[in-house]
Amino acid sequence: MGMRGGRFIRFRRNRRHLPEEIDGPKLTEHKWTARASELAETGMVTVARRLPALSGQALRLAWQANRFDTTAAISLNLAAGIFTAFGLLATTGVLNALFAAGPTPDRVVAALPSLVLVGVATALRAGLQAAAGWAQARLEPQVDRIVEVRMFELSTAVELAALDDADFLDDMQRAQGPGVAAAPSVVANTIDVVTGAVGMVAAAGTLGVLHPLLLPLLLATAVPEGWASVRAARLRYFTQITLVAVRRRKWILTDLMTQRRHAAEIRSFTVRDFLLKQYGDLAVHVRDVELNLARRQTGARLFGDILKGVATAAVYLTLGLLLWHGNVPLAVAGTAVLAIRTGQSSLANLVYAINRCYEEGLYFGDYLGFCAEAERRLPRGDGSVAVREHTDDAEPTTGPVPERDAEPPAVPEPRKEQAPDEHAPWDFERITADNVTFTYPGAETPSLRGVSVEVLRGEVIALVGENGSGKTTLAKILAGLYDPDGGEVRWDETSLWRVDPEQLRQRIAVIAQDHTHWPMTARQNIAMGRAGSDYAIEAAAVASGADQVIDELAHGYETLLDRRFDGGAELSGGQWQRLAVARGFYRDAPLLICDEPTAALDARAEHSLFERIRAHSDGRTVLLITHRLASVRHADRIYVLDHGQVIEQGDHDALMELDGLYAELYTLQASAYAHVSD
Numbered sequence: 001m002g003m004r005g006g007r008f009i010r011f012r013r014n015r016r017h018l019p020e021e022i023d024g025p026k027l028t029e030h031k032w033t034a035r036a037s038e039l040a041e042t043g044m045v046t047v048a049r050r051l052p053a054l055s056g057q058a059l060r061l062a063w064q065a066n067r068f069d070t071t072a073a074i075s076l077n078l079a080a081g082i083f084t085a086f087g088l089l090a091t092t093g094v095l096n097a098l099f100a101a102g103p104t105p106d107r108v109v110a111a112l113p114s115l116v117l118v119g120v121a122t123a124l125r126a127g128l129q130a131a132a133g134w135a136q137a138r139l140e141p142q143v144d145r146i147v148e149v150r151m152f153e154l155s156t157a158v159e160l161a162a163l164d165d166a167d168f169l170d171d172m173q174r175a176q177g178p179g180v181a182a183a184p185s186v187v188a189n190t191i192d193v194v195t196g197a198v199g200m201v202a203a204a205g206t207l208g209v210l211h212p213l214l215l216p217l218l219l220a221t222a223v224p225e226g227w228a229s230v231r232a233a234r235l236r237y238f239t240q241i242t243l244v245a246v247r248r249r250k251w252i253l254t255d256l257m258t259q260r261r262h263a264a265e266i267r268s269f270t271v272r273d274f275l276l277k278q279y280g281d282l283a284v285h286v287r288d289v290e291l292n293l294a295r296r297q298t299g300a301r302l303f304g305d306i307l308k309g310v311a312t313a314a315v316y317l318t319l320g321l322l323l324w325h326g327n328v329p330l331a332v333a334g335t336a337v338l339a340i341r342t343g344q345s346s347l348a349n350l351v352y353a354i355n356r357c358y359e360e361g362l363y364f365g366d367y368l369g370f371c372a373e374a375e376r377r378l379p380r381g382d383g384s385v386a387v388r389e390h391t392d393d394a395e396p397t398t399g400p401v402p403e404r405d406a407e408p409p410a411v412p413e414p415r416k417e418q419a420p421d422e423h424a425p426w427d428f429e430r431i432t433a434d435n436v437t438f439t440y441p442g443a444e445t446p447s448l449r450g451v452s453v454e455v456l457r458g459e460v461i462a463l464v465g466e467n468g469s470g471k472t473t474l475a476k477i478l479a480g481l482y483d484p485d486g487g488e489v490r491w492d493e494t495s496l497w498r499v500d501p502e503q504l505r506q507r508i509a510v511i512a513q514d515h516t517h518w519p520m521t522a523r524q525n526i527a528m529g530r531a532g533s534d535y536a537i538e539a540a541a542v543a544s545g546a547d548q549v550i551d552e553l554a555h556g557y558e559t560l561l562d563r564r565f566d567g568g569a570e571l572s573g574g575q576w577q578r579l580a581v582a583r584g585f586y587r588d589a590p591l592l593i594c595d596e597p598t599a600a601l602d603a604r605a606e607h608s609l610f611e612r613i614r615a616h617s618d619g620r621t622v623l624l625i626t627h628r629l630a631s632v633r634h635a636d637r638i639y640v641l642d643h644g645q646v647i648e649q650g651d652h653d654a655l656m657e658l659d660g661l662y663a664e665l666y667t668l669q670a671s672a673y674a675h676v677s678d
Helices: 031-040 044-065 067-099 104-155 160-164 166-210 214-258 260-268 272-324 330-376 471-478 501-505 522-527 534-544 546-551 573-587 603-616 652-658 661-677
Strands: 430-438 448-456 460-464 486-491 508-511 591-595 621-625 637-642 645-650
Touching: 044 067, 044 104, 044 166, 044 330, 067 104, 067 166, 067 330, 104 166, 104 330, 160 166, 166 214, 166 330, 214 260, 214 272, 214 330, 260 272, 272 330, 430 471, 448 471, 448 486, 448 621, 448 645, 460 471, 471 591, 471 621, 508 573, 522 534, 522 546, 522 573, 534 546, 534 573, 534 603, 546 573, 573 603, 591 603, 637 652, 637 661, 645 652, 645 661, 652 661
Parallel strands: 460 621, 460 637, 508 591, 591 621
Antiparallel strands: 430 448, 430 486, 637 645
């Protein structure tokens, strides 16, 4: 589970369980930990009220995963329950024959037909239960696949602004962790509820047939065990609440002591003993709390067993009185004992399954809630994620960019897949932004305020300004990664409101400062799943200078760029930067966005890279975002942003003559370089 730092709250804790020696700054309580509180405060009435809706959701998911297995698991369990009741009733015939008057051999012979029926019923019940278990076991991995694929389809398709929303990120974290993991358990426990209920009904029905008074006796023996099960579960929930903060601290320490990125500093500052001491204190505390839990749970179960014993004694006393007064035959009493024991077992399983189903269902609800919110935040026109069947051979499509509705639909609509067409890129003559405004989710001030810019085909356009001026945000809006809150962006005369974002992004290449170090081969790091020839990949590497890096790798383009794997290699920041440039060059898109592409390079490498970008940009449009103003002298046009507004524009000479912010920043940087050279 991930954690977002920077915010601290005091975690409610029971000071009897959290000693002062590990008290200290409290970690932020994630929303999913509130589920433990909800579980601890939940009564059986609440569970009973919510269970039908939860069961319906689980069965719909199972039906989507595999209709045959779902039908088989439920119907086979129902059939097993019928044979359970049939076997109990047939037992009465066996006991009647054995308890009848006459010689023992004759009584045994008379009991044989009923014995055969009992044996057949038992064998069929066992076979049906085994088949139902097989169908249920098949369902779990299929459900797991559906919810995982759905999770990642949505998380990779939502609008980029959603990933800047702290509440949405919290929802996604809860769904990705406990939510996804709970889905198969909810389905399995729902079927277990059906199984327990069927067994309970079978036993109760048998007792009702034998004698109406015997049915309440079954409930009387089962209630204590059910109470003990619920009590033990609630104790576990309370303990979970108590240990939330402690376990999260353990996870942090585990990460510190096992991840490679911390290893050098741990050794340099000799903090090994300190970390081990911290972890040891927490581990001892968790051990003591869990031992206390085991003691209290054992006490609850022991008390439940005592009550169950008292109730069972009362049942046998009642049966004895019924026999004494001649209300039931001896054979019926014997069958009743078997039915009561069967019903007790089924009820215990039922109570446990209901508890587990409700517990996992709360986390499953987090997953369902995330899916609903993510579907609402899909980019306009991208309905394919919301309705597409989960097939293993689905491929991304490319081709001419289709238009979409000017207003985003409330519910994502299906998008017809189109055939790839790598030879017909959607080009443009001009990109314009007109009076664009944008505010990040949760931010108090806008990042862009009434910004208007123009980018012509084949131009090199530079966006410059100090940190937080809105340069990167504007570039992402021009590329369709963000939708503006106000204003409009057009590629030629087509508003980006009317363009499918996925198809638009196929026509844009990005060289980012914070690029991902993909744990793939060097070749895959350049191609990024995009089909193409080896010649095109190697040409992009040569154009970016990444070929010099790759030539030094043990297996060349087939070298895995992750030291965690056998034979993997590790690159420096500058080497990764060249690979990221090759990635952008290989895409061969009409618009190339370079966002601080030289941040990890030295001065010589920086100069070389800008020369390569200028050479590669011949005939293409380049949007350059940088703090290094010496790199933008040859740009066709420079936009200077300050606090989300364009305050200056023009080429280098015009801006220097204007003697504004650009001239001030350029002069400062030039004097700094001159001072260093002196």
